[in-house]
Amino acid sequence: MIRRAPAVALTALLALTALAGCGGRSAPPDPDAPPTGRVTVLAAASLTDPFTRIGADFEAAHPGVKVDFSFAGSSQLAQQLAAGAPADVFAAADPRTMAAATESRRTAGPPRVFARNQLVIAVPAGNPRGITRPADLTAAGVRVAVCNAQVPCGAAARRAFDAAGVALTPVTLEQDVKAALAKLRLGEVDAALVYRTDVRGLRDVEAVEFPESADAINDYPVTAFGDGPNPAGGLAFAAYVLSADARAVLAAAGFGAPA
Incomplete structure (x- = not known):
């Protein structure tokens, strides 16, 4: 055990x-x-x-x-x-x-x-907001959870957004990737920046891949x-x-x- x-x-x-x-x-x-x-x-x-x-x-x-x-x-x-x-x-x-x-x-x-590991944009199953790229996360009313910049997943998110030329203002900064994903699954945000591995196998969450994440592999x-x-x-x-x-x-x- x-x-x-x-x-x-x-x-x-x-x-x-x-x-x-x-x-x-x-x-x-x-x-x-x-x-x-x-x-x-x-x-x-x-x-x-x-x-x-x-x-x-x-x-x-x-x-x-x-x-x-x-x-x-x-x-x-x-x-x-x-x-x-x-x-x-x-x-x-x-x-x-x-x-x-x-x-x-x-x-x-x-x-x-x-x-x-590599970042994805996690969204609810069915992707109700139609998010397909980092720029979509800046649309009015879209709530996003990201890890704190001191955490590796947060530092990777910053690199990926810089590569995409996107200035994102998340509604919450979490202390680890599991906490960011939990915010999404509880319906408190519309999207979360997490690792591919965190979304794998989940039925209520799907992953949106984006090419800029290749600049932020951990x-x-x-x-x-x-x-x-x-x-x-x-x-x-x-x-x-x-x-x-x-x-x-x-x-x-x-x-x-x-x-």
């Missing part, structure tokens, strides 16, 4: 982590050692579904190992990590956020890109931390994310392969 560790719980452990760090650095994890214990993984919200499956597969391959996930906006998770939140693995929705998160942390190796990097509570477990999980089995799960969810 996958157990998700809420962001609040991670924050509450900051003090304990700081005290543990005062004892000096531990030896680097052995890449050949079999994983044991609990593995704490912080991952971008857009990875929720495939990583839940990947975590279950990893547990099945290593009996006795438990994976604890915390899914949220990459920038929010990066702030937690910079503050010392305990984590064995971080999977971000762009390299910029990964770099910010690892400035003050000891990684077990350089971050590696394991997947790619690479997803993953890294393991040498200063986490379970360095060997983190190293093993990060390696599994890069495996053929995990990439098959990501591809089924709509993620692209690394360039």
